[in-house]
Amino acid sequence: MWTTMKWQKQLIVGVWGSLLLMVLLCGCLSMRPSGSMRSASRKMEVTGYCACGACCNWRHNTAGVPVIASGARQGQRKAVGMTASGARARMGTIAADPSIFPFGTIMYVEGYGYGRVEDTGRDIKGYHIDLFFRSHMEATKWGRKRVPVVVWAPSDMARERS
Ligand SMILES: [Zn+2]
Secondary structure, three states: OOOHHHHHHHHHHHHHHHHHHHHHHHHHOOOOEEEEEEOOOEEEEEEEEEOOHHHHHEEEEOOOOOOEOOOOOOEEEEEEEEOOOOOEOOOOOOEEOOOOOOOOOEEEEOOOEEEEEOOOOOOOOEEEEEEOOHHHHHHHOOEEHHHHHHHHHHHHHHHHOO
């Protein structure tokens, strides 16, 4: 009886351990293209942003609720730290013009690393992308640069899978 229980316990730990490992691995790999995927490189205007009100056009209203600061949706509730695709913003989140770079496009930005298009921005049009940083200080430090960006389009990823 004791040995069976011990064995079961080890099995449960093992299963959860491998599940956790899989989740961690997938989380990292999702921002990396596979070796055979086709990529294109071009110089782009690259800026930095964070989740703050100045970067994401929101402010606290008189009740202390975060609302959109200006534009057509002014005054509407703002989910701080959430991207336009619904994913939570984190290091590696990139805002881009969705008519050129759809959500899921993987990019490699010199000086930043791998990232994925998951967000949009009012001023992010054409070949101008915005990189997410954890703090406003880091975003400001990046500033505005013209650097080479390697792009893997999601259509190539779909072809890769089939
Ligand atoms: Zn900011």
